[in-house]
Amino acid sequence: xxxxxxxxxEVMAAYGASLLLLAGLVLLTLRKGRRARAELAKIExxxxx
Amino acid sequence: MSLWEYAxxxxxxxxxxxxxPYLWAAAAICVVVGLTxxxxxxxxxxxxxxxxxxxxxxxxAALMAINxxxxxxxxSLIWLIRRHHVSALAAKAAAPVGLTMxxxxxxxxxxxxxxxxGTWWAWDPRLTSFLILFLFYLGYIALWEAVEDPDxxxxxxxxLCLVGSVFAILSRYAVNxxxxxxxxxxxVPVATGGRTVADVFWYPLLISMVGFGLLFLSxxxxxxxxxxxxxxxxALLARSRxxx
Numbered sequence: 001x002x003x004x005x006x007x008x009x010e011v012m013a014a015y016g017a018s019l020l021l022l023a024g025l026v027l028l029t030l031r032k033g034r035r036a037r038a039e040l041a042k043i044e045x046x047x048x049x
Numbered sequence: 050m051s052l053w054e055y056a057x058x059x060x061x062x063x064x065x066x067x068x069x070p071y072l073w074a075a076a077a078i079c080v081v082v083g084l085t086x087x088x089x090x091x092x093x094x095x096x097x098x099x100x101x102x103x104x105x106x107x108x109x110a111a112l113m114a115i116n117x118x119x120x121x122x123x124x125s126l127i128w129l130i131r132r133h134h135v136s137a138l139a140a141k142a143a144a145p146v147g148l149t150m151x152x153x154x155x156x157x158x159x160x161x162x163x164x165x166x167g168t169w170w171a172w173d174p175r176l177t178s179f180l181i182l183f184l185f186y187l188g189y190i191a192l193w194e195a196v197e198d199p200d201x202x203x204x205x206x207x208x209l210c211l212v213g214s215v216f217a218i219l220s221r222y223a224v225n226x227x228x229x230x231x232x233x234x235x236x237v238p239v240a241t242g243g244r245t246v247a248d249v250f251w252y253p254l255l256i257s258m259v260g261f262g263l264l265f266l267s268x269x270x271x272x273x274x275x276x277x278x279x280x281x282x283x284a285l286l287a288r289s290r291x292x293x
Contacts, residue, residue, distance in 0.1 A: 002089055004099040007164055011102050014160045015088065018106045018153045022264075025149045029272055036278040043285045 056133035058277045065270045072270065076263035083109075083257030091250055103161045104246075105254055109261035110153035111179070111220075117147030117265060118182065118210070118217035121189075125207035135273065137203035138280065140210065141193050142272035146265055148186040155179060175232040178219035185213035199280065 004011050055061045087105030094101035121143050127136035158176070159169040170176065189209055196202035246254060 002099070004102075005093070007099045010160050010164055011088075011099050014103045014106060014157045015084075017156050017160070018110070021149050021153055021156075025146065025268070029145075029268055029275075033271055033275040033278075036275045036282065040278045040282045040285075043282055043289075047285065047289070 053131075053133070056131070056135050058135055058281070061135050062274055062277060065274055069267060069270055072263055072267040076260055076267050079256050079260030079263055081260075083253050083255075083260045086253035087250075087257060091253060094250075097165060100161050100164055101250065103157050104250065105257045107154055107157040107161060108254060109258040110150045110157065112258055113261045113265050114147055114151035114154050114179070114182065115217050115220050116262075117143050117150060118185075118213060120269070121147065121210050122214045122217070125210040128203055129207050134203075134280070135277065137199075137207070138276035139269060139273045140206065141203075142276050143265075143269045144186055144190050144193070146268045146272070148183070148190065150261070150265070151179065151183045151186055155183060173232050175220065178216050181216045182213065182220050185209070185216055189213065199283075 055064060084105055088102055091102065093099045121140040124136040124140040124143075127133055128140065158179075162171070163169050189206055192206050192209055193202050196205060244251065
């Protein structure tokens, strides 16, 4: 861990908030994508069947 | 072969599926290397102390916040002129990514501003235009959700995107023509090629900027694929209802 001195709280807060937002965006994107793929596959299967 | 071939959703999805694994991998490597290098292996600035480490998040996020809007502007214009659905869906897909980048830029800027400027927020030209850009992102996403017919939604959001572009331009260039406010000039002037950042900070910053750019591209390609599938699902459901 680097020595962050008197600004440790600010630096950690900036990294924490940003990584949380990025991780949230990626996870929501992947979840929505998986759902859309499954839904389309289901409807296409119904139409074929 | 023409670029317009990829206006065909099947061709777009095929190309997107081929390039995405490489893009995601490159994005992950660059983001992790850039941020790890910046956080662990760069010295403190003689005036800013360790808060200088915030630039590895703030600058790439701000850059992508503006570039995302420009990408949406281009794809919106393609929709308005050529009526390619994939381009309208790409603009829709990019908006939440741009919104998140804008939010990261605003939050990290406020966290940096408190110890350096003595305030979380100032009504400075660049900060204010960035806040308005954030509101435009929210409005753009809300408009897509509010209008039921997808083509009408694409038309209206494209016009909103044209209007919002004024603030995207202001966000980038406000510091050049408004010689007031707290925000310093750009650290990486694209037009002149000059920079005011020392090498020791510049290289991890550059890698981080490339990483955020690749992450944006990966997310937008993936999300555009999702939007294409959702549109196809809606079309099939509508056809099924007609058949019954």
